[in-house]
Amino acid sequence: MNNMEDIIIVENLWRKFNQLVAVNDISFTVGKGEIFGFLGPNGAGKSTTIQMLATLLRPTAGRALINGHDIIREQYAVRRSIGMVFQDPTLDGNLTALENLDFHARLYDVDKKVLAGRRGELLQMVELADRGRDRVKFFSGGMKRRLEIARGLLHHPAVLFLDEPTVGLDPQTRSHIWTYIRDLRQKEGVTIFLTTHYMDEAENCDRIAIIDHGQIVALDTPSGLKQMVGRDVINLTAKNIDQLTRDIEERFGIRGNRFDGELQLEIEQGDHFIPRLLSAVGDAVESVNLHKPTLDDVFLKLTGRAIRAANAGAADAMRAMMKRRGRR
Numbered sequence: 001m002n003n004m005e006d007i008i009i010v011e012n013l014w015r016k017f018n019q020l021v022a023v024n025d026i027s028f029t030v031g032k033g034e035i036f037g038f039l040g041p042n043g044a045g046k047s048t049t050i051q052m053l054a055t056l057l058r059p060t061a062g063r064a065l066i067n068g069h070d071i072i073r074e075q076y077a078v079r080r081s082i083g084m085v086f087q088d089p090t091l092d093g094n095l096t097a098l099e100n101l102d103f104h105a106r107l108y109d110v111d112k113k114v115l116a117g118r119r120g121e122l123l124q125m126v127e128l129a130d131r132g133r134d135r136v137k138f139f140s141g142g143m144k145r146r147l148e149i150a151r152g153l154l155h156h157p158a159v160l161f162l163d164e165p166t167v168g169l170d171p172q173t174r175s176h177i178w179t180y181i182r183d184l185r186q187k188e189g190v191t192i193f194l195t196t197h198y199m200d201e202a203e204n205c206d207r208i209a210i211i212d213h214g215q216i217v218a219l220d221t222p223s224g225l226k227q228m229v230g231r232d233v234i235n236l237t238a239k240n241i242d243q244l245t246r247d248i249e250e251r252f253g254i255r256g257n258r259f260d261g262e263l264q265l266e267i268e269q270g271d272h273f274i275p276r277l278l279s280a281v282g283d284a285v286e287s288v289n290l291h292k293p294t295l296d297d298v299f300l301k302l303t304g305r306a307i308r309a310a311n312a313g314a315a316d317a318m319r320a321m322m323k324r325r326g327r328r
């Protein structure tokens, strides 16, 4: 049974392109106000899923509800409930930032009185308030993406879809975009559904579905996913590493691995263990380094491949697909 607070409900959704199964029987729900991420390599089926949920692509089979509306039978109501920011920018470069917002407002019948306040508020939120009258073609990639986010929110959508919101942006701009995304949830109470193939980015999500070859292979919080991999790793250095190794084994019954002159311990909840370790043998320790399992480790464990390698291999396929999308 679905939770009343679930704003996205997906049941056994499929999408085929001729013989190719792009989305293969996926089911999941997203709670109101959640930041929910779809993480997977290029070609995994992320964009296909988001396009089906946004009513831009018809599912081959299955069902989904957005804000209580069926994506096949109630497309108009679904579209009013959602905002969209897609990989390819859709702003008009010859219009100013404000004109772009006004154009979108007309499409969505946003009340004129509401619009005046709303567009100023949104431009402020994405730090473009002083650029409203500038033409968009002179904006940087990051500024365009921010404007697209503001535009996607203009009609107060319940759900904002972001397809690879930071792809092609530099690390600093990426981290800025994330600040806006988190702010949004706070200020607008909007549910955010995004796709990404960046592991570090996925860490910002409340929950992540890992998708590979069109299927969800795991769905959990970032820390829950990482717990699947196993234990934390602690690296220790000491003047007398042999002695420290013996002491730790004696006191805690933990046998570490030695490599590169360091002692490595694998342990549950390493952050809780370090204070105990230091109070027992702290005098002998020179340095401590705690390494949590990463989402890379999770992807590797689940699929047998590193996501970076999977992405690299799919780069050409992605370029081809971008072209194809342009023609769609």
Ligand SMILES: Nc1ncnc2c1ncn2[C@@H]1O[C@H](COP(=O)(O)OP(=O)(O)OP(=O)(O)O)[C@@H](O)[C@H]1O
Pocket (backbone or CB within 6 Å): 017, 020, 021, 022, 040, 041, 042, 043, 044, 045, 046, 047, 048, 049, 197, 318, 321, 324, 328
């Ligand atoms: N219009 C289409 N016609 C044929 N095949 C398609 C079409 N759109 C997507 N595909 C195929 O469906 C599969 C999933 O593609 P999708 O774009 O959903 O992946 P993705 O995870 O979003 O990757 P990316 O980050 O590269 O967009 C890929 O094999 C892709 O080639």
